Amino acid sequence: MNQVPGNQVLYPVRLGLSRGLRETRQSLTSPQDMSTYLILAVAFVVVLIFQRNSTVRGTHVSLAFSVLPGILGMMVAVTGLTGAAGSLAVEREDGTLLRAKAVPNGMVGYLTGRIVSVSLGALLGVVVVLVPGIFLIPELARTGPLGWLTFLWVLVLGLLAVLPWGAVIGSLAKSARAVQGPLMFPIMGVTAISGIFYPIFALPGWLQGLAQVFPVYWLGLGMRSAFLPGSAAAAEIGGSWRHLEMAAILGVWAITGLAAAPTVLRRMARKESGSSMQARRQRFLQRIG
């Protein structure tokens, strides 16, 4: 009956893109969000300043230079996962999702918007660490085009590996509060064994094995491979950047996540209704009341 201009799927995706950009803009002008980024930046700058003059034992690479890329990798993993999980859980609780569901193709637009805004949020987290890093660490500024290319593909593949799983966690969580606190513990645990702040060789073998299951280690490794000189690969497991294994393992996370997320999201969305939202609102008000 009705003429649908353009493509049925592309149209809501386009609306979702503008939605994501608008929400990113809102975040950039929000004092709350900006102070979070600012605190993050200040914390890393302080750490970098303290580490600037010490060097990695046996080399003349500064400690700050050797650690910063790993931190970037960690930022991508953590902001991607918690951003997706947190926003989904919060927006299920506050009714954003229900609104999307009440509008034709609204869920497509909503999810597109979220992918855009969480990705840009993670990118912003990376920039916030990277920019002061470039000023403080001269070696970082000398990164060649190949290094930036590696940075880009690791960033994109890393986001693809963590975003869908964040969405799955956010969909399964009972409430927003059930995500924000409890999710941080496993993330901190995995980060602690992933060789971000100190070489993974300091850990027992079984922990090294465990760390290599998760994306955090590979994102850290990938970012180090982008920014550190080739000779630094000697300090890694197997004495190499292992790009193939990296792409394979991050790829497996991405593919399984992208396969699982739509089903889980659909099941979660199906259960949304005005009364279930109302019930959560009551619980929330009781909690703070």
Next chain:
Amino acid sequence: MLEFGQAPDDAGRDGRDGDAPVVAVRGLRMRYGSVDVLDGVDFVARRGEVLVLLGPNGAGKTTTIEIMEGFRKRSAGEVSVLGVDPAAGDERWRARIGVVLQSWRDHGRWRVRDLLCHLGGYYAPYSAPGRERPLDVDDLIETVGLGDQARQKISSLSGGQRRRLDVAVGIVGRPEVLFLDEPTAGFDPQARRDFHDVVHRLSDMDDTTILLTTHDLDEAEKLADRILILAGGRIVADGSADELARRVSGQAQVRWSQDGQHYVHATGDATRFVRDLLAQPGADIGDLEVRRASLEDTYMALVQRHETGWPLAAVARFEEVGR
């Protein structure tokens, strides 16, 4: 103010003739565990009709609305909204439905106008000659009375303003059927009147079929073409406020004073009684007052009858009278 334009004629609508019910519910059942919340609900709504669903808390009003919205699966029975089973409704069907949600704090960082433009955008592919979608956002904002707040952040709106926004979001896609679950809870009298105006305009000028629930009997009386009373999982009454009053009690109360004394008399034919009363020679009649059962009386009587254990007999009797 919002101009809905000429209501499209029947031929312009895809294959629906004007008399086919827009909403048809038959034998609707909903079971949670071992409890039947809805136990055989039947009703229809026609184009442009405003139906108000009344009933005590827990009677299943929200469940009924959510099943029609396609947000909840039913246990048994037939439901058709715009000729489609809501459980199988696709996005095209969704575009013809409006749902007014009781929002809470979503989209707090968005500005009123931006959000309405964004959400309205999803309806644009479903625009049709005679029913352009979405509605003009600036007119819509004026209509719901948010003109001064159009550029404000939603988080800065008051509770009442937020509910006005909920109504605007529900109708931005120019729905053919609109569902509202307790839309005026938390409205001040002015907002309530504005809302009633919007409902009347939608049903009169845009032929929108409207189903809403409320606890406000005065509101039900003002808005409804037909009132449905839901109690014990069934529709125990279905008719205009007037019809319902007549069904529950065919009698009116006549009060008057005569020679300083006050009298009350219940009668089935108030006109005749009053004529006779006034015709008495030399009688000094004053303070004359004739009162039909109000919707509140009717509602209370119906719900009480149901709750005091004679529901089935009562239902049977109403159905008899109603046919």
